[in-house]
Amino acid sequence: MKAHSGGRLTVLILSGDMEKGMAACNLALSALAGGRQATLFFSFWGLSFLKHSGGHGRGTFLARAFSALNHDHAERQRLGRFNLGGAGRWAMSRLMWRRRIPSVLESLVQAHHMGAHIIACSNTLELMGLDRKDLIPEVDDIAGAMTFLDAASEGVVVTIS
Amino acid sequence: MKAHSGGRLTVLILSGDMEKGMAACNLALSALAGGRQATLFFSFWGLSFLKHSGGHGRGTFLARAFSALNHDHAERQRLGRFNLGGAGRWAMSRLMWRRRIPSVLESLVQAHHMGAHIIACSNTLELMGLDRKDLIPEVDDIAGAMTFLDAASEGVVVTIS
Amino acid sequence: MKAHSGGRLTVLILSGDMEKGMAACNLALSALAGGRQATLFFSFWGLSFLKHSGGHGRGTFLARAFSALNHDHAERQRLGRFNLGGAGRWAMSRLMWRRRIPSVLESLVQAHHMGAHIIACSNTLELMGLDRKDLIPEVDDIAGAMTFLDAASEGVVVTIS
Numbered sequence: 001m002k003a004h005s006g007g008r009l010t011v012l013i014l015s016g017d018m019e020k021g022m023a024a025c026n027l028a029l030s031a032l033a034g035g036r037q038a039t040l041f042f043s044f045w046g047l048s049f050l051k052h053s054g055g056h057g058r059g060t061f062l063a064r065a066f067s068a069l070n071h072d073h074a075e076r077q078r079l080g081r082f083n084l085g086g087a088g089r090w091a092m093s094r095l096m097w098r099r100r101i102p103s104v105l106e107s108l109v110q111a112h113h114m115g116a117h118i119i120a121c122s123n124t125l126e127l128m129g130l131d132r133k134d135l136i137p138e139v140d141d142i143a144g145a146m147t148f149l150d151a152a153s154e155g156v157v158v159t160i161s
Numbered sequence: 162m163k164a165h166s167g168g169r170l171t172v173l174i175l176s177g178d179m180e181k182g183m184a185a186c187n188l189a190l191s192a193l194a195g196g197r198q199a200t201l202f203f204s205f206w207g208l209s210f211l212k213h214s215g216g217h218g219r220g221t222f223l224a225r226a227f228s229a230l231n232h233d234h235a236e237r238q239r240l241g242r243f244n245l246g247g248a249g250r251w252a253m254s255r256l257m258w259r260r261r262i263p264s265v266l267e268s269l270v271q272a273h274h275m276g277a278h279i280i281a282c283s284n285t286l287e288l289m290g291l292d293r294k295d296l297i298p299e300v301d302d303i304a305g306a307m308t309f310l311d312a313a314s315e316g317v318v319v320t321i322s
Numbered sequence: 323m324k325a326h327s328g329g330r331l332t333v334l335i336l337s338g339d340m341e342k343g344m345a346a347c348n349l350a351l352s353a354l355a356g357g358r359q360a361t362l363f364f365s366f367w368g369l370s371f372l373k374h375s376g377g378h379g380r381g382t383f384l385a386r387a388f389s390a391l392n393h394d395h396a397e398r399q400r401l402g403r404f405n406l407g408g409a410g411r412w413a414m415s416r417l418m419w420r421r422r423i424p425s426v427l428e429s430l431v432q433a434h435h436m437g438a439h440i441i442a443c444s445n446t447l448e449l450m451g452l453d454r455k456d457l458i459p460e461v462d463d464i465a466g467a468m469t470f471l472d473a474a475s476e477g478v479v480v481t482i483s
């Protein structure tokens with residue numbers, strides 16, 4: 001692993017599906033364990049992973065409507081496949097618990113403690129009518145695409161969309 | 162930003178969902194604004210972003226059937242989540258308009274004027290029975306995976322799938 | 323192409339959709355044809371592409387239930403869009419056959435013969451209650467995220483999610 005000390009992983013998360021969040025976190029935790037730096041940039045539906053359960057969109061009717069539609073938050077996300085009205089989500093959560101696989105939120109908190117840089121996309125926050133107080137405390141920064149590109153300009157870049 | 166002048170962003174777009182197109186264009190516009198080169202390679206459903214409203218598949222019955230199924234084109238795409246039979250698409254378009262966020266097509270045209278290289282996947286065109294005259298004039302090239310790999314061999318690579 | 327001899331492509335496949343598998347294989351075959359090395363790392367739903375038709379999850383009730391839900395295997399996958407209860411899948415397979423485009427499995431076998439390194443994600447196998455004998459013989463390794471990161475630390479990285 002020494003060869004990659006000082007290496008870097010940048011993950012762009014555009015999806016709010018549970019399994020996509022798991023994949024992002026697994027990669028980040030592996031990178032951190034191997035001595036790399038990790039940056040996680042959450043944009044669009046990916047912001048669900050950073051919104052605490054009480055967060056909701058403000059402003060126009062439409063921002064509030066989208067916020068009401070999208071029930072997902074840091075502690076609960078749907079599956080991209082076989083969600084089955086929540087039954088699939090429940091089954092997968094339970095299967096993960098049986099296999100002692102941490103949830104996305106638990107993994108995010110762990111990644112944060114291991115030094116990951118967690119960024120929420122400023123454009124998405126504006127579009128959805130959300131602000132800093134709607135997000136979990138583990139979020140380090142609110143920033144735009146330029147910040148992602150700077151982080152991504154060296155090392156491994158993974159897009160989870 | 163100067164440090165990255167001469168840097169490069171290559172985006173592979175496999176999805177035809179509106180929010181994925183927005184993400185791709187935002188990244189490209191940020192890269193161009195920061196002095197990088199940007200290449201956008203559209204393949205599979207992503208080709209919807211480049212098909213003008215009158216474009217349609219020719220050839221076999223099946224190519225025509227797929228073309229008839231896929232109503233999306235450069236001026237209109239469905240949302241990947243909460244499309245709700247078009248209502249979600251309408252609401253998101255309206256929300257973007259209220260927030261003065263440009264549409265995917267407007268962003269593509271702007272990226273083109275800022276020097277982005279816009280490529281349509283030749284294999285997909287063949288599979289779907291489409292040709293150059295079905296595409297918007299901003300398309301610079303029709304090319305295969307090898308061209309994508311050459312562009313991607315330096316700089317930041319993002320896959321929107 | 324000579325300029326890229328010794329270059330490398332690493333593809334992370336998180337999706338089990340047929341068109342995503344085609345994209346991954348097309349990229350790998352182009353890379354191999356151009357003198358690059360190619361590593362394909364299949365995780366989560368992507369594991370469907372490596373599961374032979376008789377493979378099924380063991381262990382807890384939930385692992386078996388997910389295995390029963392997910393009918394897809396190396397020889398048959400659903401489309402991410404316009405699957406239409408299997409009709410879309412059938413039409414796309416037929417369209418590919420008419421255009422002489424190989425299936426995902428045929429492409430994987432060809433990539434294997436051209437030297438691609440095909441890896442199944444060990445965490446996913448454990449989560450789904452699958453093991454080596456449920457996978458097609460073309461799988462070269464069963465490994466974790468660290469192996470993906472090592473392969474991805476140079477060359478082009480594409481994520482199909």
